[in-house]
Amino acid sequence: MERLTVTGIDERSGSSSPGELGAVQKTDNNVIDRLLNKLPSPLRRIIFALLKRAGDPDTEDTSTNNQPGGLVLVCGWFPGLTLSCALGILSTSYSFSAGRDGQFGLELFFVLSMLLIFVPITIRLLSPAATRFERITIVCTAGISLYLIKVLTSPAYFSMYDEFLHWRTADDIMQTGHLFTSNALLPVSAYYPGMEIVTNALSTLSGMSTFHTALIVIGVARVLMVLSLFLLNERLTKSPRMAGIATIIYMGNPHFLLFDAQYAYESLALPLTVFVLLVIELHQFTSVRFNGLKSVAPIVMFAKARNTLLRGDLRWLSAVTLMVLITVVFTHHMTDYFLDGILVLWAGVYIFLHLKPLYRSYVARIALVGLILSVIAALQIGNPVVDYITSFFQMALVELKHILTGMSSARPLFQSYTGIPTPIWERILTILSQLLVLLGLPFGLLCLWLRFRKQALVVTFGVLVLCYPLVQVFRFTNAGGELVDRSAAFLYIPISTVLAIMIVQLWPTRWLRWKHLFSLAIALSVIALGGTILGVGPSMSLLPGPYMIAADTRSIDMEGIQDAAWTRTYLGPDNRVATDRTNQILEGTYGHQRIVDSIYDRVDISPIFFSPQMGPDEVGIIRAAKIHFLVVDMRMSKARPLLGFYIDESEVDAYQHTSPVDPHNLTKFNTVSQLNKVFDSGNIVIYDTGGLVNAPEKP
Template sequence: MSNSTLLAEESAPTPDGPPGSPPARPDHRAPRFGSPLAWAVLWLTATAGAVLIAVAFSMAATDSADTAHYAVFWAGMLLFFCPAAVVLTARQVAPRVRIGWLLGYGLFSYVPKLLRNPGQPLFHDEIAHWRQATDLAANGQLFAQNHLIGIVARFPGLHIVTASISDATGLTVWQSALVVMVVAHVLALFGAFLLGEALFGSLRAGALVALVYSLNSSFIYFDTEYAYESLAMPFFLWCLACLAKAHRAKERPERLRWTVGAVLAGCGAVPTHHLTTVLMTALLALLTVVAMVAALRGTAPREKAVTIGTVALLVGGAGVLWLVLAAPATFAYLSPYMGGGAKQLLHMFSGGKGTRSLFKASTEPFYERYTAFTVPLLSFALAAWALWRRRRQPGGLFGGDPLMLGLSLFGLLYFPSLPFIMVEFGAEGARRTWGFTWIGLGVLLTPVLVLALDRLGELRGRRWRAGALVAVLVAGDALMGNVAAGLDEDYRFPGTPVFGSDTRSVTAEAVGTAAWFKAHLGAKLHVVSDRYTGLVLVREADAEPAQPAKGFPTYDLYFNSTPPTPFLVRELDSSNYTYLVIDKRTATQLPEIGVYFEPDEPFAFGGTSPIGVQNLDRYNYLPWTTKVYESDAYAIYRFDFKAIHATVPGEAR
């Protein structure tokens, strides 16, 4: 489908038509959605949907073993999503109506995460970023060490924005964080909308691109948590949107203004998030290559290739400089997810072990699992149709607008990422890329989706009702399936405490232990603990837990029954680690997410038995640990480094 067929004079009460064609006769049966009743539907469905989601969360909190809360949750989500999808993709809709419903959809799609933890940070990354922003607001020091995710300190964009809002408004850091996240979420959706509008010249097509993008597995939960990717995504999308506007600009001043906007938006992502910077730089490089090839073939003006190349050079250059000068540890941080996933995938194909069982021990109902498996198939079928239609157009498969072609190629990367879901190290990395590649899928699929919707609009009677039902079911299937494939139930719903869960390990006893720690021992103390206890200590006691790694294996204090190595003792002593906090359940229970500390630990993902009671009970009688606190599940010990040096082989002095 050519761009001209997507151009719309949407302010007029007539159906879309190609430019220069005579005005079509008004179709009085076509929906306009601009009446007071239609606006009332927006607010009523949004309110009722939010109430149902809140009811689902209440049900999950009291009886998480039952799956009824899933049905109530999806009833609430689809109650607003279905009419929103109809209005956003309808042909004859006034611009203000379409934009109003898009704004409503952006706000409503943040409701699940807002209701999940409105009062304080809960997710692992949220606590790390909240602590970083809180410390920045308190002392104004950039790049301060983060004791949960070390790399966070090197990307302060989110924390600067949050601390600035808190300082300017008097809101708490967490309240400011929620403001930032809601605004960023809505801006990301409108960035996708503006990109589609610029590429296809139609608000309807822009809404379709935004709608497809919003179906990615990160949009509802992952990219709504208080973390750096959530703020970097609108920068990424607005960089592309401004670039598309510059690409379409006919006058040089207009092109220059949009080019500057693209550079500023792209550079905004650089000090905010590492993966966004890497993928954005790679995408801009791809777009530059495609545009240069088109210019050399004479199918695109040279100035358009120059515009894309300029943005790629400036934004990519800023990204490289930041990664090299300010955040050189980035690639070491990302490599386990990239290289580790590739190695495990090759090992799997060669007949080795290390594969994951999808939805293993999952409590998700059958319909969520079904939709999660159908989304890739549905996406592949639509992508194949879109590519087939491109092949039939003048210029062939690789002809046409270079920006649309480059984004479409980027979107196709979604499919080779799917096998990585089958291996532990590759699964998280693959899911993280979907939030980016689905914007490319949106660009690729929009022409065929417009064609399908237009053909649906030509039907009448039962055929129209059947076609409309199929369209709504397909959209709902994509939304449900991608959410199900994104995060586990523990992240999505409240429920009974679960050991070894980032979100459900917080118990009243854990909070009480952390409160005692801060009141009797103090804040800003270096401690050794497991991953989940450390989260509570950071949030409630302002403690600074160790970050275990192969070069600093504090997990040996748990896993090994032998005394710590002289190297570990020296590291603990020189870094002023004074307390060991033990969750006694680590001796008898396996962690829900497969790790006690971090993905590089010896136990990670493959362990079949807990640490062992004897490994932890020994601290009750060893001469270099003194118990200072104990509850049913927790014990706190003070290190005595003089006794350690006297009893650890090779450490006498």
């Protein structure tokens, strides 16, 4: 009977072919041989071919001349790809403009713009003909183009919910000249002011507004993210082609297009994290060269000079690592903890692979420094980060437990909380994108193990990708759904590397044909498009369009902005105000008011707005919280909240509203003599509660 082995024996001639399978030869071949030969012959051949390609150390066509040979060769497809990206941005501009005018069905133009950006660039990155310089330029072009799409969603003012929270922190620092000022909108933000410090410094030097300065800061961070990710993957895989593929895959994660392009601390901290990993990896490489040179010829003059240069490089890399690590620690808590986790796991992999003792590991020392800095930041007086994070995870875990035990039902997928179903084509793209990622990971891990298992950071990435399927279970919970989407921005760093390794190993350049290029480009475009649709939220709520109730970006309009600005001008700043979610961020930034909510004040203000009458309980809440003004948005009586709640997640019937707020509940304030109506724009009414708060209590 014909037998197959994975030791490199050619099944036809019986001759040995050393090195054909690289790392496969280092496994327990006898065990694998026995397992293979128990399988049917066709299946054995398929598995043998898969192992052969997965462990092939020569996937790139070294005979292809990719060296610069003139301007045309250096640029390659770059001019044409830039034009394609420009057409994509033009299509986006049209869809956004028409959406603001209330036209529907224009999502197809948005999809077209994404395809114009992703498909041509992906094809070129998959091609072995592109030079390294061309790959770098086109991934930067793709990153900048996608960032411009985010800018086009709101080119004149902040519109995403988190942007207002950090704008308030930046504004407080600018006005007071002090760090760590209180921010009722997001208390934890004040203790991680790295991004706001950079913004204020650039704004002060240039004279630009916070908004325009923020566009520059996040734009530079976006370029840093793309370049660092490319160079990190190139450093790990020794392949510019693999690095380009990994970078374009990362751009398809649900948070890349909008969430991590907004003015929020993660948008700056995440690029710095990737940069830190790159610098540490370069330090490891330089350290190996330094130690190798010392052991070879320390007495040679050239070796001594080179030894001195490498020692200087190590010092500079260590200094850069420490500076950027401190910046990450005081920019975003979750990104910092993710970085700490990678460093600890990386150090553990070093020990597991017996690459270096723990006491000599540079990664272990950096991990220890990172953990100490994280603890110092968390233990700042008044820092609520521990309660902030634990309460979030506790809420998600409790909800998941209730679903598994049957105490509550799972969150319905593919429809908003208002009951609007997701279009069928969006469902298909979203499901396909997630299936392609999940199906590709096992093959990617196989290729990683056979080719790169002696590289500690690559193995670390392989361990991290195992978390991605596990967190998907939280998608069926209300609180955990956000957790899954946010984790994608971090987990796609290793996922993109693993999937790029799989693509290059299973489709080496010598087997690559145009049909393979187009098929792979379509698959990667589906991953990117499905991930983007998943990230923009239900009913494309993060894109411009008609006004919607409690829909964050769709709920920001000129009426709310002007009303908030009126309160600052005529009522003065820092009044204690109770209102709904949308007007909270507008009053807290444009109005510079002191917002009363359940996060900072531990007070549930929802009964004030939802109760049919102003009874003793409602009056007690106003007096206990010392609320000076009530801002009532009458539009809450016209539709259910898209996000599932009007005020915050602690309100009565959050995620369970079956009908809009009764109009009588919002107009009852007109019948209370102690409440004084001071403003009415038609949709938004402001009441002064001074007469009610200061009225003597009845005996």
